[in-house]
Every structure is written in structure tokens, then in C-alpha cells.
Amino acid sequence: MAINTSKQHGDTENNKLFTVQDRANILWFWHGYLKKRAHWLLVVLGMIIVQGVVYQQFLSLTESGLRVIFDSGVARDLIRICVLVFALFGVRALMSYLVPRLSIWLASGAVLEMRQDLIRHLMTLDLAYFERTPPGEIIMRLGNQAQDLSAFVGQQTVNAVRDLTTVVIVSGYLVYKSPTLFLTAAVVIPLIVVMLQFVSKRIKDIQAKAQNAMGAYMSGLEEMSNGMRTVKISGQEANERKRLYAATEEMRGLAIKLQSAQAIVMPAIDLMAAFAYVLVIGGGGYMALSGDYGLDGAGIIAFLIGLVLVFDPMRMLGQFFARLQANLVILRSVRSLFQETPSIRDMPGATDQFDTSADIVCDGVSFHYSPDAPLFENLTLTIRGGRTTAIVGATGSGKTTILSLLTRLYNVQGGQIRIGDVPIETLQIKALRHAFSVVAQDIVIFNNTIWENIRYVRPEASDAEIWAAAEAAEIADLMRARPKRAVGPKGGQLSGGQKQRIAIARAILRNAPILLLDEATSALDQTTEDKVKRALLRLGAGRTTIVVAHRLSAVTMADWIYVMDAGCVVEQGTHHDLMAQKGLYAGMYQVQKGNYD
Structure with missing residues (x-):
């Protein structure tokens, strides 16, 4: 009976010229x-x-x-x-x-x-x-x-x-x-x-x-x-x-x-x-x-x-x-x-001071996109500062989500992520994200020139810096060929490989201390991939680099590799260690190597 009374009141309210919400x-x-x-x-x-x-x-x-x-x-x-x-x-x-x-x-x-x-x-x-x-x-x-x-x-x-x-x-x-x-x-x-x-x-x-x-x-x-x-x-x-x-x-x-x-x-x-x-x-x-x-x-x-x-x-x-x-x-x-409120915000007293070269630690991390489908439960791994760490695994294993949690695009629901001894939730979001350069699988290209697309991440960069980034990413020749031509909505006039090289040039130009590579070479042919991998190796020298990849040929030179499956770390070690274990990584590598051959 109370429900009917409430409904009747709601109908009466809606019939008014001005409801309470309207006012x-x-x-x-x-x-x-x-x-x-x-x-x-x-x-x-x-x-x-x-x-x-x-x-x-x-x-x-x-x-x-x-x-x-x-x-x-x-x-x-x-x-x-x-x-x-x-x-x-x-x-x-x-x-x-x-x-x-x-x-x-x-x-x-x-x-x-x-x-x-x-x-x-x-x-x-x-x-x-x-x-x-x-x-x-x-x-x-x-x-x-x-x-x-x-x-x-x-x-x-x-x-x-x-x-x-x-x-x-x-x-x-x-x-x-x-x-x-x-x-x-x-x-x-x-x-x-x-x-x-x-x-x-x-x-x-x-x-x-x-x-x-x-x-x-x-x-x-x-x-x-x-x-x-x-x-x-x-x-x-x-x-x-x-x-x-x-x-x-x-x-x-x-x-x-x-x-x-x-x-x-x-x-x-x-x-x-x-x-x-x-x-x-x-x-x-x-x-x-x-x-x-x-x-x-x-x-x-x-x-x-x-x-x-x-x-x-x-x-x-x-x-x-x-x-x-x-x-x-x-x-x-x-x-x-x-009335939409962000859940990710600076906490009171958040600092912008932290050691960007320190180890990044995921300590007992739990996370889910929906409560009925948990992705991580008690995930623990360490990314060494100044080294190259790779995270590999099948689609849906949680590789890219780890990068999202590191940059606080999402908050963890349990456990903690630290850079050095500093929990990332105590850092100012702007300062935390400023420490990362990203080459992502999902590349945003604007309907502008290649030059302006590269300059987007650092508008104050000099011409020489932009050219240097373009040369290192193997995109300079194309930039010279179409100096004032826009690339079309969402880069529709470019190939997938050209888009990824623009993204790599952005990361080189940004020159942040931590480099995130999310399927950074997935759209490149073998010849171009080898060239860009050398550029990425030069870029990653002396800085913390995290490589997320499905193609294992992109991670063989990593200092440490984590193998993910269904949100869990199932194997870890160097490429040689993992091949010697003859487990999931070795099997995936052999299958992919056969495809390359």
C-alpha cells in the first residue's frame, strides 16, 4: 500500500508545471x-x-x-x-x-x-x-x-x-x-x-x-x-x-x-x-x-x-x-x-615528490571491472627501476589493466601499488602521470599534420626536438613528404604502422622517466619492427620501461618477463629462463616463431 502511495505522489509531482527537481x-x-x-x-x-x-x-x-x-x-x-x-x-x-x-x-x-x-x-x-x-x-x-x-x-x-x-x-x-x-x-x-x-x-x-x-x-x-x-x-x-x-x-x-x-x-x-x-x-x-x-x-x-x-x-x-x-x-x-563525480582524485596532502627511478611494486593488488568478475586477486609483482620489464599473456589476462592501475586510470580495490616506498594514491595525479610516456595499442591521431600530431604531447618543444623524435621513430621521411597535409579524421590516411610510429615519436619527444609500451609494435611489419625496436631500446636506456605485448618477439631483450594468465602471474624470469622452463611462455613462443617462419 505504501508503494502505491509513493507512486501516486510521484505521478502528482510529475504532473506539476515545476517539480522539486525542476526548481x-x-x-x-x-x-x-x-x-x-x-x-x-x-x-x-x-x-x-x-x-x-x-x-x-x-x-x-x-x-x-x-x-x-x-x-x-x-x-x-x-x-x-x-x-x-x-x-x-x-x-x-x-x-x-x-x-x-x-x-x-x-x-x-x-x-x-x-x-x-x-x-x-x-x-x-x-x-x-x-x-x-x-x-x-x-x-x-x-x-x-x-x-x-x-x-x-x-x-x-x-x-x-x-x-x-x-x-x-x-x-x-x-x-x-x-x-x-x-x-x-x-x-x-x-x-x-x-x-x-x-x-x-x-x-x-x-x-x-x-x-x-x-x-x-x-x-x-x-x-x-x-x-x-x-x-x-x-x-x-x-x-x-x-x-x-x-x-x-x-x-x-x-x-x-x-x-x-x-x-x-x-x-x-x-x-x-x-x-x-x-x-x-x-x-x-x-x-x-x-x-x-x-x-x-x-x-x-x-x-x-x-x-x-x-x-x-x-x-x-x-x-x-x-x-x-x-x-x-x-x-x-x-x-x-x-553530478557525475570522479572517484580518482588527489587525496588531502598529496605530494608531487617521488623517485621516478625507483622500483614499482604491486603488492597484493585486487581489482575488478564488475564485482561478479574479479580480474586480479592478490597480484604481486615488482618492476625494477631503470630496467625493462615485460608483461605477456593471452588476450584478457590483464596485461593492459596493470598499466591502467599504475597510472591511476583506475584505483585498486585491494592491496597497494608503490613507487619506491610511496603509495601512488598519496601522489598528485598530475605528477604521477607526468612521469609516464605511453605508446598504446589504441592510438589517438588528430586530423592535423604529422608534425602537430607529434608536438601534441609537448607543445613547447623545439623544431629540432620534434625532428629528432621523428627520425628516431622512422617517421621523418613521411613527415617531409606531406609537411602541411592533414592526416584525415583519426588518421584515416595513414597505415597502422605509420600511426604507431607517430605514437612512438610522441613518447620519444615527451622523454618521461617511465616508458609504457602497450603493443607498441603490433601493427608493424618485421623489417620496420626491427628498426623501431632499436629506437625503443635507445629510448628505454637508463629508464624504467614496461612492455606489454602479445608478440613475444618484442620482449626477448627484456630484463625480466612476467607471464600472465587469467589475472595471475604464472611464470616469470628472463627469456632464456622461461624457455628453459618449457612452460606456457615457451609454448607460446614456439607457436609464434613457427608463424614467423
Whole structure:
């Protein structure tokens, strides 16, 4: 029974124009990005009030003009009123130009600051967040949703404030003219509020589904683009087309539903307004005919014009509140990114001082990606400082995960990792990671020149240093052949070997004291691998080098080799020691050697 009560309360909360979460999100945006611009917002509000006063004065002058026509018939008075009306609307036109210019400037500045905060916060999140979050969702939040908020706050919200101000000022004038007649027309206002509450939940539900569909579509596009080579080779263009067609059809259906839900607002308000007009014409006509209420024909006509000036912006306000429900979903989605918190951060008193040449010790380390599938339990190994240590094993044995734990891309769940006598969790993350150069299997290549791709890891490097790194990585000749040509998105114009040599050049240029090689030569042919291995040997001289490899030919010169299987160290020693043991390593080596031959 309690569950049903809770569900009923949740449904009631969702049916409100503003839920508790909506109000919290609006206050967050106000305090974070708009409050500091309050003085400029007051200027905008002042200009909006001027626009509302113009309409009120227009009504007063219209009533006076009608009396001139109906009663006195003095042309001079009519001309004066016409001049004043034109001057008033000239003022309103000026305000109508200044208000959007200033409001868009304020809103775009606020959203720019929010977007930069989003990017800054995004850079602090753990690698695990990016591995579980589709790229399309991140792109949608930082791109589409932030831009939608800018347009909504800078244009639609300001227009709504203008419309609300017009309604309040003109309504106040109409109340002053005839409270009874205004209350007669105002009976439709509660009906408008009820109608808006009715559609608000449906709009929010549809908008949430539309945002999810857009995120999935963008992720699908990203996957299709990245995997186009596989798509083409396997002849799956038709399936990809079908998958993306289905996504676009889903978005179209949701867009139609959203517009249908929002479309009911305007005609409903029109019908209610028509009812109010009928009441005013009937009631006002009676009041004018009786002569007991201080209203004449000019007053009734002016009152009707005033109602038009009230209900027209009220229609726009109704449409605004319908759109507001969709934008509250967007605001909730954007803010949810800020609510993602990194688990890997500097502990209080973290130091940047440690011996980068010391031994690296994994002492009883436990780790899992998911609780039901532990990878390491009580893993212990030592990587000697200034030596080359290799970690080999089958795919899924945990080789690359060890590198991720050493650099604190993930935290261990048990045990400890130390550099010398210093636990790595007591080190500043920036200082720890600055001690590593990485040549990874997953190489990030930007759509820029080879020169700029190498320089990425050290923007302040000299030309001579960049050329030296390129020469050592055997990529200098290609860099000379295409000095100003971009390499395409994700290095699409380069071979796998060329990409890896760029990654090696980066590691050489970075010149960090600890070198991590994760399948660094996996995409190279035998001749090129021999050349690059010599470059890596020169690079690793005198520094701690950790080599993760599946191809055992890449680790035969290592000072020590750990053989991993299912998250455990099953063998260790030099190449000669392991071959003499005739165990897992020796068997793998013989199989691979036969493949080379």
C-alpha cells in the first residue's frame, strides 16, 4: 500500500508545471550563471516594462481618441493623439531592438560559461565514465543541448517575460477601468492553468524519450563512421542504412508527438479567449447601455482592445510554458553531467615528490571491472627501476589493466601499488602521470599534420626536438613528404604502422622517466619492427620501461618477463629462463616463431 502511495505522489509531482527537481535545476542555473549578471538583467527588465507601459498608454490614448471622434470632434486633439501613439510605438520599437540584442548577449555568455564548466568537469571524470557513456550522449550535452538552452534563455524566456509584463500591466489598467468586467473575463485563467498542467507531464515524457533517441542516433553515426572500413569490407551498408533509418524514424515519430502535445495549447487558449470576449461584449454592452457603471462605447472598445493585448501574449505564454517543459528536461540532462563525480582524485596532502627511478611494486593488488568478475586477486609483482620489464599473456589476462592501475586510470580495490616506498594514491595525479610516456595499442591521431600530431604531447618543444623524435621513430621521411597535409579524421590516411610510429615519436619527444609500451609494435611489419625496436631500446636506456605485448618477439631483450594468465602471474624470469622452463611462455613462443617462419 505504501508503494502505491509513493507512486501516486510521484505521478502528482510529475504532473506539476515545476517539480522539486525542476526548481532545483532552475535555481542552480540562476545562482551559477545568471545571478552575477543580475544588474544587466534589471536593465533588460526595465526596457521590457517600458514596452508594457507603451501598450497601457496606447489603450488610454485610444480611448481618448475614440471620445474625440464620438464626442468633441476636434481634429487638433485627434492629431495630437496620433502623434503620441506613433512616438510611443517608436519607443517600443527601440526597446524591441535593444532587448533581444542584450538578452542574447547575456544568455550566450551564461551558456558559454556553463559549457566551459562542463568541459572542465568532463576532463576530471574517470576513464570509467567515458567507457560506459556513449560518445553521442556527451556530444549531445555539450553541443546540441547547451545550444538549445542558450536559445531558450536568450530568446524565448525573455519574450515570455515581456509577454508576462504586458499581461500584468495591461491587466492592471483594465482592472482600474472596470474590476467587474475584468473579473468576468478572468474566469478562463484557471482553465488555462489546468490545461497547462495536463500537457506538462506528457511533454516532459516525450522530450526525455526524444533526447535518448537523439543520443542513440548520434552514437550510431559515430560507430558507423569509425567502423566504415569494416562496413565496406563486410558489405553491411544495407544493414547500417536500415539501422540508421530506424533511428531517424523513431526521432520523427517523437518529434510529431512532441509537436502534437504542444499544439493543443494555442487553440485551447484561443477558445478560452473567445469565451472571454463574448462575456465582455455581452456584459460590457449591458453596462454601457445601462449608464450606471461609468462605461461608454469608447471605454468598451478600448477594453476589448486591451483584452486582445492581454490574450495574445497569454497565448504566447501558454506556448512558452509548453516549450519550457521540454527545456526543463534538457536542463536536467545538462546538470546531470555535473553530478557525475570522479572517484580518482588527489587525496588531502598529496605530494608531487617521488623517485621516478625507483622500483614499482604491486603488492597484493585486487581489482575488478564488475564485482561478479574479479580480474586480479592478490597480484604481486615488482618492476625494477631503470630496467625493462615485460608483461605477456593471452588476450584478457590483464596485461593492459596493470598499466591502467599504475597510472591511476583506475584505483585498486585491494592491496597497494608503490613507487619506491610511496603509495601512488598519496601522489598528485598530475605528477604521477607526468612521469609516464605511453605508446598504446589504441592510438589517438588528430586530423592535423604529422608534425602537430607529434608536438601534441609537448607543445613547447623545439623544431629540432620534434625532428629528432621523428627520425628516431622512422617517421621523418613521411613527415617531409606531406609537411602541411592533414592526416584525415583519426588518421584515416595513414597505415597502422605509420600511426604507431607517430605514437612512438610522441613518447620519444615527451622523454618521461617511465616508458609504457602497450603493443607498441603490433601493427608493424618485421623489417620496420626491427628498426623501431632499436629506437625503443635507445629510448628505454637508463629508464624504467614496461612492455606489454602479445608478440613475444618484442620482449626477448627484456630484463625480466612476467607471464600472465587469467589475472595471475604464472611464470616469470628472463627469456632464456622461461624457455628453459618449457612452460606456457615457451609454448607460446614456439607457436609464434613457427608463424614467423
